[in-house]
Amino acid sequence: xxxxxxxxxxxxxxxxxxxxxxxxxxxxxxxxxxxxxxxxxxxxxxxxxxxxxxxxxxxxxxxxxxxxxxxxxxxxxxxxxxxxxxxxxxxxxxxxxxxxxxxxxxxxxxxxxxxxxxxxxxxxxxxxxxxxxxxxxxxxxxxxxxxxxxxxxxxxxxxxxxxxxxxxxxxxxxxxxxxxxxxxxxxxxxxxxxxxxxxxxxxxxxxxxxxxxxxxxxxxxxxxxxxxxxxxxxxxxxxxxxxxxxxxxxxxxxxxxxxxxxxxxxxxxxxxxxxxxxxxxxxxxxxxxxxxxxxxxxxxxxxxxxxxxxxxxxxxxxxxxxxxxxxxxxxxxxxxxxxxxxxxxxxxxxxxxxxxxxxxxxxxxxxxxxxxxxxxxxxxxxxxxxxxxxxxxxxxxxxxxxxxxxxxxxxxxxxxxxxxxxxxxxxxxxxxxxxxxxxxxxxxxxxxxxxx
Amino acid sequence: xxxxxxxxxxxxxxxxxxxxxxxxxxxxxxxxxxxxxxxxxxxxxxxxxxxxxxxxxxxxxxxxxxxxxxxxxxxxxxxxxxxxxxxxxxxxxxxxxxxxxxxxxxxxxxxxxxxxxxxxxxxxxxxxxxxxxxxxxxxxxxxxxxxxxxxxxxxxxxxxxxxxxxxxxxxxxxxxxxxxxxxxxxxxxxxxxxxxxxxxxxxxxxxxxxxxxxxxxxxxxxxxxxxxxxxxxxxxxxxxxxxxxxxxxxxxxxxxxxxxxxxxxxxxxxxxxxxxxxxxxxxxxxxxxxxxxxxxxxxxxxxxxxxxxxxxxxxxxxxxxxxxxxxxxx
Numbered sequence: 001x002x003x004x005x006x007x008x009x010x011x012x013x014x015x016x017x018x019x020x021x022x023x024x025x026x027x028x029x030x031x032x033x034x035x036x037x038x039x040x041x042x043x044x045x046x047x048x049x050x051x052x053x054x055x056x057x058x059x060x061x062x063x064x065x066x067x068x069x070x071x072x073x074x075x076x077x078x079x080x081x082x083x084x085x086x087x088x089x090x091x092x093x094x095x096x097x098x099x100x101x102x103x104x105x106x107x108x109x110x111x112x113x114x115x116x117x118x119x120x121x122x123x124x125x126x127x128x129x130x131x132x133x134x135x136x137x138x139x140x141x142x143x144x145x146x147x148x149x150x151x152x153x154x155x156x157x158x159x160x161x162x163x164x165x166x167x168x169x170x171x172x173x174x175x176x177x178x179x180x181x182x183x184x185x186x187x188x189x190x191x192x193x194x195x196x197x198x199x200x201x202x203x204x205x206x207x208x209x210x211x212x213x214x215x216x217x218x219x220x221x222x223x224x225x226x227x228x229x230x231x232x233x234x235x236x237x238x239x240x241x242x243x244x245x246x247x248x249x250x251x252x253x254x255x256x257x258x259x260x261x262x263x264x265x266x267x268x269x270x271x272x273x274x275x276x277x278x279x280x281x282x283x284x285x286x287x288x289x290x291x292x293x294x295x296x297x298x299x300x301x302x303x304x305x306x307x308x309x310x311x312x313x314x315x316x317x318x319x320x321x322x323x324x325x326x327x328x329x330x331x332x333x334x335x336x337x338x339x340x341x342x343x344x345x346x347x348x349x350x351x352x353x354x355x356x357x358x359x360x361x362x363x364x365x366x367x368x369x370x371x372x373x374x375x376x377x378x379x380x381x382x383x384x385x386x387x388x389x390x391x392x393x394x395x396x397x398x399x400x401x402x403x404x405x406x407x408x409x410x411x412x413x414x415x416x417x418x419x420x421x422x423x424x425x426x427x428x429x430x431x432x433x434x435x436x437x438x439x440x441x442x443x444x445x446x447x448x449x450x451x452x
Numbered sequence: 453x454x455x456x457x458x459x460x461x462x463x464x465x466x467x468x469x470x471x472x473x474x475x476x477x478x479x480x481x482x483x484x485x486x487x488x489x490x491x492x493x494x495x496x497x498x499x500x501x502x503x504x505x506x507x508x509x510x511x512x513x514x515x516x517x518x519x520x521x522x523x524x525x526x527x528x529x530x531x532x533x534x535x536x537x538x539x540x541x542x543x544x545x546x547x548x549x550x551x552x553x554x555x556x557x558x559x560x561x562x563x564x565x566x567x568x569x570x571x572x573x574x575x576x577x578x579x580x581x582x583x584x585x586x587x588x589x590x591x592x593x594x595x596x597x598x599x600x601x602x603x604x605x606x607x608x609x610x611x612x613x614x615x616x617x618x619x620x621x622x623x624x625x626x627x628x629x630x631x632x633x634x635x636x637x638x639x640x641x642x643x644x645x646x647x648x649x650x651x652x653x654x655x656x657x658x659x660x661x662x663x664x665x666x667x668x669x670x671x672x673x674x675x676x677x678x679x680x681x682x683x684x685x686x687x688x689x690x691x692x693x694x695x696x697x698x699x700x701x702x703x704x705x706x707x708x709x710x711x712x713x714x715x716x717x718x719x720x721x722x723x724x725x726x727x728x729x730x731x732x733x734x735x736x737x738x739x740x741x742x743x744x745x746x747x748x749x750x751x752x753x754x755x756x757x758x759x760x761x762x763x764x765x766x767x768x769x770x771x772x773x774x775x776x777x778x779x780x781x782x
Contacts, residue, residue, distance in 0.1 A: 008758050017661055020687040020751045023668075024742050028681030040678035042610055045474035052469055052500075367623075370471055370611065370630040424629060427579045428622035 033140075034160050043381065046369055047447040050378035056410030058397040059378040060451040061205065061353055063265050064328075067320050069312070073268075076307045084303060092299035094291035095283075096122025096275070100306040104275050107309075108261065111237050112247035115254075115277050121286045122297045126235060126260040126274030127153055130198075132289045133231060133258060133276065134161045137195045143187055145197040147175050149356070149385030149394065151205045151233065152446040154198055158387070163195070165387035172347070174211035175199055177218045184226050196229040196258075201249055203236040203352025206385050206396035210350055213246050220253050228256070235262040238318050240351035241326040255279060263305050265353075266318050269449075271301040325353065331404035332397065335411030341418050346397075353400035356382075358393060359418070362425045365395040366445075368417065377413035384446040401452045461513040462487055462764050463506070465529075467498035470521025471631060472608050475678065479518040479739035482746070486757035487516075487764070499529065507538055514767045515540040516760065518736060520607050525552040525736050537772035541763045543735045547711040551735050554636045555604045557710065561730050564709035566702055568730045570595055570639040573604055576629045588621050591637050598640040603631035607734065609673045614640060641729045644722040645672060646689045648703035649737065649745045651715050653762040654769065657707050659700035660748040662720075664689035680742050687744075687751040695726045702728045714763050717745055 050057040080088055095101070101117035108115055123129035130153075138144065140162035146154065148167030158165050166187065169179040180197070187194050199219075201211040211219070223230050232249045240246075250259040262274040276286055290297065308314065332355055336346055343360030357379075359365060366381040382394030397414075399407050464487070466480020467473050484494045497506055499519065507515070515538055523529055527548030533540045543551065551557050555573030562568045572591065579587055591599070601624040603611040611631035613624040628635035649660040664686040667676035676682045688696060703718040710716075710733065717737035720728045737745045739756070746756045 008753070008755060017688055017751055017753075019690075020685065020747060022747070023681045023684050024747075025681035038679075039675040039682065042471075042608070042674040045674070045678075046471060048474035048477065049469060049471065052473075054469060364626075367627055367630055373471060374631075423580075424576065424626050427576065428584050428626055 034162050037159070041445050043366065043369060043445040044447070046373050047378065047451050049373050050447065051451055055373065055376045055378055056402055056406050056413060057378045057447075057452045058332075058399070058402070058407070058410050058414070059380050060401060060447045061398055062401050062450070062452050063269055063353075064321075064324060064401050065268050067324055068268060068317070072312050073308060076311050077304055079311075080303055080307045088300050088303035090299060092296040092302065094296050095287045096120065096297055097299065097302045097306065100273070100302040101275075103306050103309045104261065104277075107238075107266075108248070108250075108259070108277065110315075111234070111245045112251035113259065113277070114251070119277055119280065119283055121276045121278070121283055121290060122302055123274045123276055123290065124294065124297055125264060125269070125272045126233060126262040126276075127157070128272075128293070128297075129260045129274050129276035129286075130154055130231070130233065131157050131160075132286050132293065133196075133260075133278075133282075134158060134163065136282070136285045136289050137229075138163045139193075141193075143192050143194045145180070145183060145194060145228075146387070147199060147204065147207065149206055149382060149391055149396075150198065150387075151200060152380075152384045154233065155385070155387050158198075164192075166194075167386060167388065167390075168197075170204075170207055170209065172209055173215045174201060174204065174207075174209050175215070175219060177215070177222050180219065181222060181226075184228065194228065196231050197223065198231045198233065199249070200233045200235075201237075202234055202246070203239060203349055204354075205236070205352065206354050206380070206382075207356045208347040208349035208352065208354045209356075210240070210246065216246070216249055217252065220249060220256070223256055224253065230257045231260065232257050233260045235260075235265050236352035238266050239322055239325060239353075241322060241329065242350055250277060258282060266321070267305060267308060267314065271305050272298060273301050273305045322351075325351075325400060327404055328399040328402070328407055329355075331407040332399040332411065335408040336397075338408075339411045339415030341415060341422060344418065353398050355397045355399065357395045357397060359395070360422065361393070363418065363421050364392045366392045368421050371420065372414065372417045375413045375417045377410045377417065379414065380446050460768065461493045461495055461510050463495050463497055463510060463513050463515045464518060465497055465499060465503075465515055465524075466518045468519045468521070468523050469499075470519070470523060471606065471610055472520035472524075475608055475738060475740060476518055476520045476524065478678075478741065479520065479736075479743070482741065483516060483518055483739050483756065483760050486755065486760050489755075490757040490761045492761060492764070499523065504536070507536070514764050516764060516767075517542055518739060520736055520738065522552075522605060525607065525734070526605065527552065533772075539767045539770055539772045541767045542714050543710075543712045543716070547713070548735045551710045551712060551716070551733050553605050553634075554602060554732055555634060557733055558636070558730070561706055561709060561733075564705060566705060566709075566730050567727055569600075569641050571636050572638075573634055573636045575634045576625070579625070584622065584625075588618060591621065592618050595637055595639050600638040600640050601625060601628045602636050602638070603628045604634035604636050606631040608677060608738070611635075612673070614671065641721040641723065641731075643724060643729070644689065644691065645719075646691070646699055646722055646728075647717055647719045647744045648699050649715070649717045649748045650703050650707040650712070651749075651759060651763070652707075652713065652766070653759075654766040657704055659703045660745075660752050661688035662691070662696055662699045663687040663744040663748050663751075664691070665744065677738075678740065678742055683742070685744065685747055687747050689722075691722055692726070695722055695728070698726065699728045702730060706730060706733050714766065715745075 101120040250257040259277040380396045382391030466476045527545030531545030598616045611628045645665040646662040666684040717734045719731040
């Protein structure tokens with residue numbers, strides 16, 4: 001039966017109106033507790049401006065795939081569809097396809113990891129690997145230990161499973177073992193359940209530092225003594241600018257370390273292929289969780305990445321990427337050295353995408369972002385990388401995407417904004433805003449994955 | 453008459469480089485959809501160096517600007533359209549310039565006999581010249597707490613804060629100055645928050661029913677504005693018919709005093725005594741999924757598509773002139 005709505009009046013009906021009473025979301029009272037806090041954010045909205053070409057965005061973390069040989073990838077994909085299309089476009093195994101799992105073991109060997117393809121589970125980017133790990137390990141209220149600061153995407157996962165993140169201090173060699181020991185003691189004394197330590201040992205996002213070999217061994221000893229599970233997230237390990245990669249944490253300990261890997265930075269993020277290397281029992285649960293989540297990780301992408309690895313000099317390609325990122329890192333450091341006001345310090349990344357800036361006391365990177373956007377430069381306020389509202393004296397600058405010239409111009413603009421901000425502080429006094437007063441909105445206040 | 457009769461393509465402008473780019477894109481998408489639902493051809497466009505060429509290529513089309521914040525609401529772009537003779541929906545540039553700046557609009561509206569909060573507009577240099585502590589004290593004495601601090605030229609409550617004690621004032625000032633060089637410091641007016649849209653489809657301005665705004669958090673900030681579910685809207689507002697008429701009257705007078713055209717939205721506080729106090733006026737009101745104006749239109753028994761089409765038709769009837777394309781095509 002067809003229904004016709006009454007014709008729309010030519011004039012609005014201003015007499016005898018029926019009252020509208022709405023919150024514009026019929027389901028507002030039905031969401032799970034984990035959806036609370038999924039709100040609009042003025043800071044996040046500013047990144048929409050950062051995507052305009054007028055703005056030098058030092059905010060996003062998009063890998064720069066300009067140098068990828070599209071003709072090679074194109075011919076690999078063409079052959080794949082013609083020769084193996086029916087398998088590549090069919091459902092696959094929840095654990096991931098054997099060919100890619102074997103190739104993943106070859107990739108991990110570059111960081112001294114010896115693993116069997118049976119212990120690898122393919123995930124939709126390492127992000128989904130972390131999501132599934134958290135799903136199988138964490139109850140609401142469980143504690144996850146993270147570096148201070150930590151990867152915003154990981155904080156988002158932990159938040160969505162209602163975990164409590166406890167940050168552990170870092171120094172120039174990465175996670176600080178004595179701070180970790182202190183945190184563990186305090187949490188255990190308080191009767192809290194600590195499920196795992198999440199760490200990014202190489203070219204940390206956002207801090208830009210790398211754990212030394214000694215530091216890794218010290219941390220592993222501590223974790224073994226404390227029977228603490230370590231989740232090692234290593235997307236940037238092969239993107240070091242100097243020398244050979246430092247062996248992965250997992251290469252020293254296959255029982256206490258679960259390893260997350262990704263092709264997003266060494267090949268291309270659009271395929272969404274990452275992996276988890278985990279002890280047998282954990283891996284079995286992960287596969288069941290993967291089947292529940294996706295049935296199987298994207299089969300076509302797995303075939304595509306496996307074919308790329310088999311038919312292209314991927315190690316040579318990573319070298320090309322490394323040199324491109326090194327040039328950009330150098331531009332960033334040159335720009336910062338020339339343009340940052342006194343009292344600003346920064347880390348010196350030996351790989352990866354990011355520099356972590358510490359601002360002079362009193363300057364608040366969160367409050368300053370609108371002014372930076374007006375000055376046509378964008379960054380991510382440090383608050384995004386903390387689950388507890390801290391971080392406003394810091395910012396993350398990424399050098400992965402813009403050209404070296406644009407990076408230097410970005411630092412020049414940023415320098416001007418910081419000078420201006422310092423003059424505002426001079427007028428209104430330092431410490432105008434207390435960090436502890438800010439709501440912990442971290443994971444919602446970073447750019448989306450497709451923002452440069 | 454069918455909406456698409458006699459109508460050329462409509463160019464919906466949204467985005468831009470203001471802090472409200474994201475909101476503007478949402479408004480643009482919604483109005484574009486609404487116009488298309490009436491059979492009207494729409495081209496969605498950002499504001500960039502290709503815009504004038506695009507306008508030249510769409511001879512005779514009407515521009516519907518849904519740009520929020522600077523360049524969209526300060527009249528600059530509209531002055532360009534006037535110069536080029538491109539017909540567009542909304543107020544002319546000179547009127548926008550006055551309406552968009554809270555410090556100027558409040559003064560003009562007050563001079564027109566409408567109640568406004570006590571307000572001071574201060575560039576940050578004034579604090580430097582006179583010394584912040586002295587000025588902060590003076591503001592506390594003269595305006596009193598609580599007070600509202602706002603950037604003079606910004607929307608979506610960006611950079612706005614309610615200050616309840618002197619110690620909070622410096623941070624609030626810095627927060628407002630992050631969005632522009634002038635801030636307004638206003639007496640906080642307690643009461644019912646309402647907003648009234650005024651539309652004119654060519655037969656004179658009429659006020660749509662007032663929308664009452666009840667943010668769950670108590671503060672109608674950015675999150676309360678753009679998170680569905682975070683704010684309860686009542687339309688018409690739960691006020692007496694006398695107060696409702698008073699609100700409509702104030703919105704119509706604001707529209708007239710500021711020389712606005714086609715569409716405006718006036719934000720008011722209704723005091724416990726029933727007086728409507730002017731807070732600000734918007735020449736490019738939000739049209740997002742969580743905005744008040746579309747809600748008022750629907751409560752009035754209309755659709756956003758019909759109202760938008762009517763506004764476009766009125767703009768087309770006003771027309772542009774031939775200089776348009778010659779200039780733009782050069």
